[in-house]
Structures are given as structure tokens and as C-alpha cells.
Amino acid sequence: MTRADIKLYELVLDNGRSASPFVWRIRYALGHKGLDFETVPVGFTGIPKILGGRFKTLPVLTDGETAVGDSWEIAAYLDAAFPHRPALFHSPGEYAAVRLHDEWQAWHVMRKLFALYALDIHDAARPEDRAYFRQSRERMLKGKTLEEFTANRVSQVPEARAALMPLRNQLRRSAFLGGAAPNYADYIALGALQWVASVGTLPLLAADDELLRSWLERCADLYGGIGRESGMRTLFE
Amino acid sequence: MTRADIKLYELVLDNGRSASPFVWRIRYALGHKGLDFETVPVGFTGIPKILGGRFKTLPVLTDGETAVGDSWEIAAYLDAAFPHRPALFHSPGEYAAVRLHDEWQAWHVMRKLFALYALDIHDAARPEDRAYFRQSRERMLKGKTLEEFTANRVSQVPEARAALMPLRNQLRRSAFLGGAAPNYADYIALGALQWVASVGTLPLLAADDELLRSWLERCADLYGGIGRESGMRTLFE
Numbered sequence: 001m002t003r004a005d006i007k008l009y010e011l012v013l014d015n016g017r018s019a020s021p022f023v024w025r026i027r028y029a030l031g032h033k034g035l036d037f038e039t040v041p042v043g044f045t046g047i048p049k050i051l052g053g054r055f056k057t058l059p060v061l062t063d064g065e066t067a068v069g070d071s072w073e074i075a076a077y078l079d080a081a082f083p084h085r086p087a088l089f090h091s092p093g094e095y096a097a098v099r100l101h102d103e104w105q106a107w108h109v110m111r112k113l114f115a116l117y118a119l120d121i122h123d124a125a126r127p128e129d130r131a132y133f134r135q136s137r138e139r140m141l142k143g144k145t146l147e148e149f150t151a152n153r154v155s156q157v158p159e160a161r162a163a164l165m166p167l168r169n170q171l172r173r174s175a176f177l178g179g180a181a182p183n184y185a186d187y188i189a190l191g192a193l194q195w196v197a198s199v200g201t202l203p204l205l206a207a208d209d210e211l212l213r214s215w216l217e218r219c220a221d222l223y224g225g226i227g228r229e230s231g232m233r234t235l236f237e
Numbered sequence: 238m239t240r241a242d243i244k245l246y247e248l249v250l251d252n253g254r255s256a257s258p259f260v261w262r263i264r265y266a267l268g269h270k271g272l273d274f275e276t277v278p279v280g281f282t283g284i285p286k287i288l289g290g291r292f293k294t295l296p297v298l299t300d301g302e303t304a305v306g307d308s309w310e311i312a313a314y315l316d317a318a319f320p321h322r323p324a325l326f327h328s329p330g331e332y333a334a335v336r337l338h339d340e341w342q343a344w345h346v347m348r349k350l351f352a353l354y355a356l357d358i359h360d361a362a363r364p365e366d367r368a369y370f371r372q373s374r375e376r377m378l379k380g381k382t383l384e385e386f387t388a389n390r391v392s393q394v395p396e397a398r399a400a401l402m403p404l405r406n407q408l409r410r411s412a413f414l415g416g417a418a419p420n421y422a423d424y425i426a427l428g429a430l431q432w433v434a435s436v437g438t439l440p441l442l443a444a445d446d447e448l449l450r451s452w453l454e455r456c457a458d459l460y461g462g463i464g465r466e467s468g469m470r471t472l473f474e
Binding site for chain 2: 089090091092093094095096097098099100101103104105106107108163165166167169170173174176177178179180181183185
């Protein structure tokens with residue numbers, strides 16, 4: 001059932017790991033659908049050089065002649081193009097509710113994670129990508145350096161941990177965020193934590209965070225263990 | 238198609254409005270399923286006096302001999318008992334993702350709303366319920382009075398508004414939180430805002446909050462306009 005004509009253009013760090021929470025979602029989505037794919041590693045500054053410069057962000061997925069960018073577009077494409085594989089979304093309402101979960105996480109968690117790990121991402125990027133990363137992000141930070149932006153990050157860890165409480169509360173009731181089986185809601189949260197695990201030099205989670213730990217362990221076995229390589233145990237202090 | 242044997246025990250204020258975001262969800266859920274129901278108004282101190290004291294919270298729904306408490310239990314009951322009516326949840330993944338949305342809202346929004354409106358709820362409660370409400374909530378607040386707890390509430394409004402940004406971001410893409418049609422994700426958020434509209438003496442939303450305003454207007458027409466009575470326009474400054 002190999003579809004060797006699927007390529008996933010992944011944003012990578014100097015250590016070869018995926019440097020994007022959005023790439024991670026699609027890696028899991030491909031696993032969910034049982035689709036093999038070939039990885040094309042791309043650094044931050046390499047994006048304009050692929051596929052004729054048509055895409056400004058990664059992931060990009062190509063399936064033969066078709067190229068799709070944006071993780072939500074890619075997820076919808078995978079369900080449409082492979083309807084006989086396990087669905088990522090079983091109803092329009094599920095798609096919408098999972099997307100709403102993404103909005104909650106983006107606003108209440110991802111911004112806090114960026115404040116913790118902005119400098120770590122820079123340091124973990126390929127050497128040729130670092131100047132671009134610094135310049136583009138420091139512009140977003142209105143002139144603050146990455147060093148200034150993250151100087152007090154240790155004091156912000158408790159708030160970032162607390163912001164994840166909705167995930168823990170959901171996991172009190174079910175093995176996965178998506179219920180008895182994982183769904184794209186899990187991959188969205190996993191993507192964020194894989195991203196942190198790939199770059200972080202400061203543990204995000206407390207050692208006794210058993211709800212998230214046991215969920216991460218269940219997730220580590222998914223789809224041939226694709227998530228194991230990023231060293232999720234570095235997430236815990 | 239009337240099911241006059243459904244009764245909804247609602248927590249009510251002195252003005253007769255529903256005083257619970259959880260009751261509001263079920264009012265919308267019954268509308269979604271096209272089920273008629275009879276309202277049984279109950280004050281905070283009346284809960285132990287109904288149905289033999291079997292329930293500690295409202296809503297409680299009775300369908301003939303069956304009594305169900307807890308809004309999530311009731312929602313699941315309605316889908317199971319009325320499978321030929323429009324489903325609240327079309328898949329286990331949709332149920333889980335909507336429930337996750339509820340967890341996000343509970344943690345990142347409802348706590349902020351309670352900090353704004355705790356004293357207003359007291360003041361809007363039936364006179365015979367006020368002492369109980371004050372005593373039970375001040376115990377939760379570790380001895381702070383409701384007045385102390387809400388003294389600086391005006392300064393907390395901007396943060397509460399910002400916490401709702403995920404709803405706005407979702408509504409940039411679709412008419413309802415649930416997509417092209419409303420689903421239980423909408424009823425959860427609506428329930429929170431109906432609750433605020435029913436008790437609040439301080440406008441929660443800015444006058445130019447067009448994304449939430451236009452969604453609330455679309456929602457006001459749902460199911461015979463059940464939401465109109467609570468005066469949602471008081472939500473806006």
C-alpha cells in the first residue's frame with residue numbers, strides 16, 4: 001500500500017528534526033491514513049527555492065503532480081484524495097470542532113511556547129538559517145532581540161504548564177484527546193509538543209505531569225513510532 | 238412532533254432567566270433536536286427539593302420516568318433516545334473534539350467570567366438563594382467576599398475579551414463555530430454568553446466586536462429565537 005509518490009517538504013533543524021508543529025501534524029496525519037511518504041528536508045531559507053517558490057511556509061505535500069501547502073489544506077486533501085483510508089475527519093462538525101481546538105491552542109498555548117523557545121529555535125536552526133530567523137522574528141517582536149524576549153523565560157514556565165490544563169482535563173476521561181482513538185486533535189497538540197521537544201533546552205513539563213506523560217507514551221507508539229525520534233522525554237524536568 | 242413529557246429543570250434567577258451556562262446548552266440542544274419541553278424553574282436552594290434530592294446541580298432533564306443530570310450526560314441521552322432527530326454529535330471524534338472545546342473554554346474563559354460576574358449572580362439570584370450562593374462561593378474563594386473578589390473587575394475586562402479570540406478566529410472562516418451549521422460547540426459558547434447576558438451589569442464585549450456580534454445575531458434566530466429573551470445586546474458596551 002506504499003504511495004512512494006507522496007513527498008512531505010519538512011522544515012528542519014540542524015539536527016535533522018522537524019522544526020514545525022505544523023509539519024508534525026501532517027506526519028501524524030499521514031501515519032493515521034497509513035500513507036508512506038518521502039521526506040524532503042528544507043531549512044527556513046530554503047522555502048523559496050522549492051517548487052518554483054510557490055509556497056511561503058511548510059509543510060508542503062506533493063502527490064505526483066499535485067502540490068498542497070498549509071497543514072489544514074493538506075489534511076483536507078488527504079481525506080479527499082484517499083477516501084478509503086481511515087478518515088481524519090468523519091463529519092463537517094468534527095472538522096470544525098478540531099479546528100476550533102487548534103484556535104484555542106494557538107492563542108492560549110502556542111504564543112506562550114514561542115516566548116519560551118524563540119531563542120532555542122534560532123540556536124537549533126541550520127547555521128545558514130539563523131540570520132533569517134533572527135531578523136524575521138525580531139521584526140515581529142518590534143525590535144526586541146530573541147535574547148531579551150526570552151531572558152525571563154524560566155518565570156513563565158508555570159503559566160505555560162497551566163495553559164495546558166484543558167488537555168489534561170480531557171485526558172482524565174479518555175485515552176486520547178480524540179476519545180478512545182487518536183484523531184487530528186491529538187496530532188495538533190502532539191505537534192506542538194514535538195516541536196518543543198525538538199528545540200527546547202528548558203523542560204516544559206513537570207516530572208509528575210502523569211496525565212500528559214501517559215498520553216505521550218501512548219502516542220509514542222503510534223504509526224511505527226514516528227514520534228520517538230524527537231526525544232519526547234526531554235519535555236520533562 | 239411535540240414531546241410534552243420532556244421537562245427541563247432550569248436554574249433560574251429572580252428575573253426568571255436561566256442562571257446557568259449548562260442549562261443554556263441544553264435549551265439549545267433541545268432546539269437542535271426539535272424537541273419541545275416544559276420548563277421547571279428552580280432556584281439554587283431548590284435543587285435538593287426536586288426529584289427526591291437525587292441531583293446536586295442543574296440542568297436535570299426528565300423524559301417520562303427517566304431523569305438525567307449533568308449537561309454532557311443529557312446531551313448524550315438526547316442523541317441516544319432520539320436517533321431520528323438531528324444528531325448533536327455525528328461521530329465519537331466530534332463528541333471528543335467538542336468536549337475538548339468545552340475544556341478550553343472552562344479553563345481559559347469561564348474562570349475569567351466568574352471573576353467578573355460573581356457578585357452580579359448573587360444580586361440577580363432569587364432573594365431566598367442569595368445567602369446560600371454567597372456562602373458556598375465565598376468558601377471557594379477562601380474567605381474573600383464576593384465584593385472583594387470583584388472589586389477590580391473593570392480592569393480585568395480586556396483580558397476576558399482577549400481570551401475569546403479563538404472564537405473570533407474560528408468565525409472568520411465559518412458562520413458558526415461548528416462550521417456552516419451550528420453544533421454543540423456553538424451552544425457551549427452561547428451558553429456562556431447567555432449566562433453573562435442574564436446576570437451582567439458590566440458589558441463584556443466591545444461595541445466594535447463585529448465577529449462575535451454577527452455570530453450572536455445569527456444565533457438569536459435559532460430554534461424559534463429561544464435566545465432572544467435574555468437580552469444579548471446587554472453584552473456590548
